[in-house]
Structures are given as C-alpha cells and as structure tokens.
Amino acid sequence: MTAPQNFPGPPVDLPIDDWLYEAKPKAGCTACSELKAALDRAAKQGDATARFEAARNIRHCTHDAIE
Numbered sequence: 695m696t697a698p699q700n701f702p703g704p705p706v707d708l709p710i711d712d713w714l715y716e717a718k719p720k721a722g723c724t725a726c727s728e729l730k731a732a733l734d735r736a737a738k739q740g741d742a743t744a745r746f747e748a749a750r751n752i753r754h755c756t757h758d759a760i761e
Contacts, residue, residue: 729755736748
C-alpha cells in the first residue's frame, strides 16, 4: 500500500503582470529619483518585492507636493 498524498500536486508558478513593475517618475521630483534608483537596484538584484514596492511608490508619489 502506498502512502496517501496530502496535497493536490506540485506548486504552480504564475507569472507576475508586467504593469506591476511599470512606473514613470516625474522629472525634477527628488522622491521619484530616489525611488527610481531603488527600482533599478531591485531589478538588478532580482528582488521582485522591492521592485514592486518601488514602482508602487513612484505611482503614488506626491511629486514633492508641487502639484
């Protein structure tokens, strides 16, 4: 008799949508410049979480409260 299987099968690795990593920093915004540098570092290191967080923060940036 074989041991029962306690899980349905191997895990499924789903791709992450590219738009999660898209961000357009505003020219002249200090915060955007720093976040873009963090985004580039995270991409170079292969850190998906840090890359997502930097892109999200750029999208939600107040652009040095200029607007």
